[in-house]
Amino acid sequence: MGCCGLIRLPWSTKTVYTSASVVAAALGVTRPIGVHSARSGEPMLRKPACPASRQATMETYLLDWANLLLRWLHVIVAIAWIGSSFYFVFLDSSLTPPQDEALKKDGVSGELWAVHGGGFYHPVKFNVSPPKLPEHLHWFYWESYSTWLSGFALFLVSYLWSPSVYLIDPNVMDWSPAAAITAALAFLVVFWFLYDAICRTLGQRENGDAQVGLLVLLLVCVASYAATQLFAGRAAFLLVGAMLATAMSANVFFWIIPGQRKVVAALKAGQPVDPIHGKRGKQRSVHNTYFTLPVLFAMLSNHYSFAYSHAYNWVVLIAIMFAGAAIRQFFVMRHGWKLGRNTHPWPYAAVGVMVLLALIVWMKPVPQAPVAVPDQVSMAQVQQIMEQRCVLCHGEALASKNVRLDTPMAIRQHAQTVYQQTVVTRQMPMNNATGITEEERALVAQWFRQGASLD
Numbered sequence: 001m002g003c004c005g006l007i008r009l010p011w012s013t014k015t016v017y018t019s020a021s022v023v024a025a026a027l028g029v030t031r032p033i034g035v036h037s038a039r040s041g042e043p044m045l046r047k048p049a050c051p052a053s054r055q056a057t058m059e060t061y062l063l064d065w066a067n068l069l070l071r072w073l074h075v076i077v078a079i080a081w082i083g084s085s086f087y088f089v090f091l092d093s094s095l096t097p098p099q100d101e102a103l104k105k106d107g108v109s110g111e112l113w114a115v116h117g118g119g120f121y122h123p124v125k126f127n128v129s130p131p132k133l134p135e136h137l138h139w140f141y142w143e144s145y146s147t148w149l150s151g152f153a154l155f156l157v158s159y160l161w162s163p164s165v166y167l168i169d170p171n172v173m174d175w176s177p178a179a180a181i182t183a184a185l186a187f188l189v190v191f192w193f194l195y196d197a198i199c200r201t202l203g204q205r206e207n208g209d210a211q212v213g214l215l216v217l218l219l220v221c222v223a224s225y226a227a228t229q230l231f232a233g234r235a236a237f238l239l240v241g242a243m244l245a246t247a248m249s250a251n252v253f254f255w256i257i258p259g260q261r262k263v264v265a266a267l268k269a270g271q272p273v274d275p276i277h278g279k280r281g282k283q284r285s286v287h288n289t290y291f292t293l294p295v296l297f298a299m300l301s302n303h304y305s306f307a308y309s310h311a312y313n314w315v316v317l318i319a320i321m322f323a324g325a326a327i328r329q330f331f332v333m334r335h336g337w338k339l340g341r342n343t344h345p346w347p348y349a350a351v352g353v354m355v356l357l358a359l360i361v362w363m364k365p366v367p368q369a370p371v372a373v374p375d376q377v378s379m380a381q382v383q384q385i386m387e388q389r390c391v392l393c394h395g396e397a398l399a400s401k402n403v404r405l406d407t408p409m410a411i412r413q414h415a416q417t418v419y420q421q422t423v424v425t426r427q428m429p430m431n432n433a434t435g436i437t438e439e440e441r442a443l444v445a446q447w448f449r450q451g452a453s454l455d
């Protein structure tokens with residue numbers, strides 16, 4: 001028996017990699033560690049405490065910190081990015097022709113008066129470019145880049161670091177961690193290339209926007225379906241979100257900012273400015289607006305197992321993202337409606353809400369045949385279930401989320417969340433990697449309801 005490496009589940013012959021072993025596994029270096037638990041009824045083989053298990057605990061601890069700090073950062077910078085992006089969409093659609101003659105003469109095409117935080121603001125927009133560039137020009141890109149970088153780092157310390165826990169569901173696709181990681185990364189890259197090719201070839205044509213919109217919608221649907229056929233539901237939803245978010249940041253990095261740089265360079269050189277850069281940038285920026293709500297849903301969805309573990313989870317994903325885009329359209333058009341430029345966009349919101357309501361009805365759980373459970377369920381019974389189905393990821397060697405379920409005291413200490421995770425949200429065992437049965441879930445439920453006692 002070695003110390004750390006991969007763990008084989010005896011009842012399923014599936015290999016679950018502890019996070020420490022992933023790098024080794026990817027390199028083909030696999031060292032088996034002790035058998036963690038045994039077939040139903042057989043006694044557990046306890047692994048002796050060894051330095052490597054302390055190392056694994058330390059690794060989980062540090063990964064948890066990385067996860068917490070990166071998530072914190074990611075949410076903060078994402079708020080800054082989405083916030084400024086929403087603001088500029090609002091600004092652009094709320095501009096009115098300037099009143100002042102001097103502004104008109106300078107080539108101002110729109111202005112806005114606003115009051116905020118005790119001050120009055122008067123932003124103006126120049127048609128193509130101002131007559132003279134100011135010394136200091138503020139650029140908006142770090143919000144986007146830092147959102148992508150922190151998001152990718154977060155994806156790395158969870159999904160890519162422990163692919164067997166997060167990325168792979170053997171019931172969906174039983175493949176090696178290295179293959180799953182490669183496919184996940186390919187998802188982000190391939191989508192960008194296809195999306196970019198669509199925008200480039202059709203974007204500037206007549207009716208180009210509509211054609212691009214339709215094709216991108218189709219592409220997102222195909223990608224969503226493919227993701228759910230390859231990855232664990234939770235990972236599939238997140239990956240589709242990451243894929244769209246990558247395209248959003250790539251839009252900023254490859255098109256919007258370079259286009260702006262060309263405009264600024266032309267202005268500085270006193271050359272005429274080609275309006276194509278502005279048009280292209282605007283097109284990508286509009287796409288980003290419609291990606292926002294779908295991406296945010298996909299990012300949050302991994303806390304909601306009822307959504308990603310549904311039998312038709314790809315339909316759920318596509319429908320909710322579609323509802324998000326429709327609701328965004330409502331908000332974008334409301335600005336124009338306030339200025340009398342278009343009709344009230346309530347039908348968009350109505351469509352979005354109807355889709356969500358339809359999902360609520362369609363996804364409601366079907367009543368299941370009740371599982372017979374004894375009136376009294378003992379701690380010994382529950383402990384046996386934990387040993388078999390949970391300790392693999394919640395024991396001495398690996399304590400996911402710092403939850404250990406390998407002693408009666410520990411099980412009782414976590415009774416509330418164990419009940420939540422196993423019975424209510426059914427999020428645990430993760431991807432049901434350990435094959436818990438309905439009867440076992442019912443036993444845990446009964447034990448909790450009768451007071452989660454130690455006896």
Ligand code: HEC
Pocket residue numbers: 016165386389390391392393394400401403405414417418421422428429430433434436
């Ligand atoms: C294949 C590995 C694996 C198995 C098996 C597993 N878990 Fe987990 N568990 C995890 C991971 C990973 C997390 C952290 C989840 C996250 O980051 O959202 C976790 C988190 C938890 C949490 C904390 C949830 C929270 O957000 O506070 C509880 C409680 C839990 N698991 C209970 C169980 C129970 C009970 C079982 C057995 C019925 C079980 N787990 C089986 C991997 C597993």
